[in-house]
Amino acid sequence: xxxxxxxxxxxxxxxxxxxxxxxxxxxxxxxxxxxxxxxxxxxxxxxxxxxxxxxxxxxxxxxxxxxxxxxxxxxxxxxxxxxxxxxxxxxxxxxxxxxxxxxxxxxxxxxxxxxxxxxxxxxxxxxxxxxxxxxxxxxxxxxxxxxxxxxxxxxxxxxxxxxxxxxxxxxxxxxxxxxxxxxxxxxxxxxxxxxxxxxxxxxxxxxxxxxxxxxxxxxxxxxxxxxxxxxxxxxxxxxxxxxxxxxxxxxxxxxxxxxxxxxxxxxxxxxxxxxxxxxxxxxxxxxxxxxxxxxxxxxxxxxxxxxxxxxxxxxxxxxxxxxxxxxxxxxxxxxxxxxxxxxxxxxxxxxxxxxxxxxxxxxxxxxxxxxxxxxxxxxxxxxxxxxxxxxxxxxxxxxxxxxxxxxxxxxxxxxxxxxxxxxxxxxxxx
Numbered sequence: 001x002x003x004x005x006x007x008x009x010x011x012x013x014x015x016x017x018x019x020x021x022x023x024x025x026x027x028x029x030x031x032x033x034x035x036x037x038x039x040x041x042x043x044x045x046x047x048x049x050x051x052x053x054x055x056x057x058x059x060x061x062x063x064x065x066x067x068x069x070x071x072x073x074x075x076x077x078x079x080x081x082x083x084x085x086x087x088x089x090x091x092x093x094x095x096x097x098x099x100x101x102x103x104x105x106x107x108x109x110x111x112x113x114x115x116x117x118x119x120x121x122x123x124x125x126x127x128x129x130x131x132x133x134x135x136x137x138x139x140x141x142x143x144x145x146x147x148x149x150x151x152x153x154x155x156x157x158x159x160x161x162x163x164x165x166x167x168x169x170x171x172x173x174x175x176x177x178x179x180x181x182x183x184x185x186x187x188x189x190x191x192x193x194x195x196x197x198x199x200x201x202x203x204x205x206x207x208x209x210x211x212x213x214x215x216x217x218x219x220x221x222x223x224x225x226x227x228x229x230x231x232x233x234x235x236x237x238x239x240x241x242x243x244x245x246x247x248x249x250x251x252x253x254x255x256x257x258x259x260x261x262x263x264x265x266x267x268x269x270x271x272x273x274x275x276x277x278x279x280x281x282x283x284x285x286x287x288x289x290x291x292x293x294x295x296x297x298x299x300x301x302x303x304x305x306x307x308x309x310x311x312x313x314x315x316x317x318x319x320x321x322x323x324x325x326x327x328x329x330x331x332x333x334x335x336x337x338x339x340x341x342x343x344x345x346x347x348x349x350x351x352x353x354x355x356x357x358x359x360x361x362x363x364x365x366x367x368x369x370x371x372x373x374x375x376x377x378x379x380x381x382x383x384x385x386x387x388x389x390x391x392x393x394x395x396x397x398x399x400x401x402x403x404x405x406x407x408x409x410x411x412x413x414x415x416x417x418x419x420x421x422x423x424x425x426x427x428x429x430x
Contacts, residue, residue, distance in 0.1 A: 027052045027053045028053060028072070028313075028355070029053065029056030029070060029072050029313040029314070029355065029356070030056075030070060030072075030081060030313070030355040030356050031354065031355040032081060032088070032089050032355070033053070033072050033079045033081075033089060035089075036079060036089040036201075037049065037079075039199055039200040039201050040198045040199040040200070040201050040206075041198075041199035041200075043197075043199075044197060044198040044199040044201065047076075047197060047198070047249075047250070047251060048076060048077060048198055048201070048206055048235075048251065049074035049075065049076050049077055049255075050074060050075035050076040050251075050253065050255075051074065051075055052074075053072045053073065053074055054073045054074060054075065054255065054256065054259070054267035055072070055073050055259070055267035056070065056071070056072045056073075056313060056314065057070075057071055057072075057073070058070055058071075058314070058374045059071050059105075060105050061104075061105055061106055062105060062106030062107075062108075062109045063106050063107050063108075063109075064082065064106075064373065065372055065373030065375075065379070066373035066374065066375040067106075068373055068374055068375070069081055069082060069373070069374075070356065070374055071092065073255045073256075073258075073259050073267050074255045075253045075255050075256050076235065076251050076252070076253055076254060076255050077091055077092065077094065077234060077235060077254060077255045078091065078092035078094055078255055078258065079091060079092075080092055090205075091205065091206065091208075091234050092234065092258070093208060093233045093234055094234060094235075094254045094255065094257075094258040095134070095208075095211065095231050095232060095233060095234060095235060095236060095254055096208070096211055096233040096234075097258070098115065098116035098118075098134040098254075098257065098258055098261055099115055099116070099134050099135070099137050099138055099141060099211065099231065100115065100138065100141070101113045101114050101115040101116075101138075103262065114135070115133075115134055115135035115138050116133065116134035116135060116257065116258075116261040117133050117134075117135045118133055118134060118257055118260065118261060119131040119132070119133055119159075120132060120133065120134055120137075120229075120231075120236055120252055120257070121217075121219060121252060122253070122257075128159075129159065130158075130159040130218065131159055131217070131218075131219075132157050132158070132159060132160070132161045132217070133161070134257070134261075135161075136157070136160075136161030137161075137211075137212055137231055140212045140213070141181075141211045141212055141231075142182075143181065143182020143183070144182055144183060144184065144213060145182075146177035146179075146184065147174060147177075147184065148174070149173060149174045149175075150173055150174070151173060151174050152168065152171045152172065152173055153168060153172050153173070153174075153186060153213075153214050153215075153216070153228065154166060154167065154168050154216075155213065155214075155215050155216065156215060156216040156217065157215040157216070157217055158217075158218075159218075163215075168216055168228075169216075169224050169226055169241060169242070170241045172186045172187060172188055172214070172228060172241075173186070173187050174186065174187065175187035175188070175189055175190035175191070176190045178209055178210055180209050181209040181210055181211055183209075183210040183211065183212060183213055183230075184210075184213060184214075185210060185214075185230070186214050186228065186230070186239070188228075188239055188241075189214075189230065189237065189239070192239075192249055197249065206234065206235070207232040207233070207234050207235050207237065208232045208233025208234040208235070209232065209233055210230055210231070210232050211231050211232060211233055212230060212231040213230070214228050214229065214230040215228070215229055215230070216228055216229075217229050219238065219240065221238070221240040221243065221250075222240040222241070222242040222243045223242045224242055226240075227239055227240040227241075228240075228241070234254075235251050235252070235254055236251065236252040236254060237249065237250075237251060238250045238251065238252060301317075301319065301329055305321045305322045305323060306319055306320065306321055306322075307320050307321065307322050307348060307349060307350075308320045308348070308349070308350050308351045309351075310351045310352050310353050310358065311353065312328075312353050312356065312358075313353065313355065313356065314374075315330070316328050316329065316330055316376070317329045317330070318341065318351055318353070318358055320345075320348045320350075320351045320360065321348075322347070322348070324343060324344055324345035324346060324347070324348060324362070325340045325342070325343050325345070326340060326341045326342040326343075326345070326348070326351065326358070326360065326369075327340050327341055328341045328376045341358075341369070341371075341376060341377070341378060342360070342369055342378055342381075345360060345362045345364075345367075346362045346363040346364050347362055347363045347391060348360055348361065348362040349361055349362065349391055349392060349394050350394050350395055350396040351396065352396035352397065352404060354368075354404050356370075356371055356372075356374065357369065357370050357371075358371070359384075359396060359404060361391065361394040361396060361406070362391065363387070363391045364383065364386065364387060365383050365384075365385050365386035365387045365388075366383070366384050366385040366394075366406065367381060367382065367383050367384070368381065368382045368383075368384055369381055370382075385406075387411065388410060388411060389406070389408035389409060389410055389411065390408060390409045390410075390411055393407075393408040393409040394406065394407070394408040395407045395408065
């Protein structure tokens with residue numbers, strides 16, 4: 001018993017040094033999204049995104065690898081993988097697209113759609129018929145000349161998009177003129193910006209440039225029920241002066257609004273991979289009770305020789321075969337392309353996804369297979385450890401906080417050509 005406990009301690013300690021990450025059962029489609037979100041800190045995360053991801057989608061984007069990119073929608077925004085660099089995350093210009101009607105599908109490629117005829121206020125279940133729509137702001141994006149710093153913002157906008165001038169609830173004056181888009185930030189916004197509300201993510205990266213002037217609007221927030229709003233490229237900022245100091249700034253649900261506008265439906269709640277089931281052909285689903293939106297199906301796949309199965313964030317299945325082949329199959333059982341995802345492995349025993357990366361353990365060690373552009377073709381392969389554990393004993397299990405646990409029995413003697421050092425060799429950063 002003592003020997004087993006010591007072995008477990010060694011394995012867990014060594015594995016913790018490996019730069020292996022997983023989003024299962026985490027909701028993130030790629031570890032890069034989770035890493036980027038953590039830059040904002042706990043308060044910034046809640047403010048910027050409003051909770052866990054709603055849905056991950058591979059969207060067309062000319063110029064990206066495979067002319068596609070992985071994006072993830074949140075209540076209050078969208079993150080995007082912009083290239084093969086796993087740390088290259090940007091945030092979508094969702095407000096600018098909804099106001100202008102131009103859907104960016106490449107650095108120099110746009111698709112023109114009608115501006116979003118949807119209220120800028122409201123969220124998952126309650127819409128605001130008394131609020132102006134994104135389309136109402138289309139004519140309000142024209143650049144303005146910089147004014148004197150003591151000008152008080154006194155323009156109001158109603159639910160029909162009509163403007164009027166009247167006394168504001170509190171005097172708020174000009175703060176900083178943004179020449180890139182020709183609009184002025186209120187002084188309270190510039191002060192808030194200096195407080196670093198999004199942690200290590202600067203406000204330009206989080207909000208973009210302002211695309212309108214500030215306007216007073218009825219929001220129902222605070223005792224007076226009115227707020228000052230300003231539309232930025234990425235988000236809509238709401239300032240309610242009579243709320244407690246720490247609650248005066250909020251952001252609207254632009255991520256959900258954009259997804260409805262672009263796809264015509266609400267984003268479906270994330271379904272963790274462990275909630276999906278594969279039933280054999282002879283199974284009968286009569287009498288089974290399933291949660292809403294779940295389904296039972298038999299997949300027409302070759303099960304002969306399968307040694308392990310892993311589920312990708314998008315629902316694809318990775319099937320590892322004893323002959324050294326890995327095939328990718330969709331959740332409907334359709335094989336992606338004619339060629340295997342990987343061939344020539346030496347006695348594979350276990351596979352597991354870490355985001356969109358597939359990790360494979362075989363007789364030669366632990367390998368990372370990276371599909372950077374989501375086309376189900378290996379773009380980059382790397383061995384991250386080499387044969388420290390007995391191959392037949394290895395198990396890969398995705399854990400919380402972007403970890404991958406590797407368990408197994410340590411080899412009694414090293415393989416030919418292997419160094420006899422204790423622990424795993426230290427690989428370069430992924």
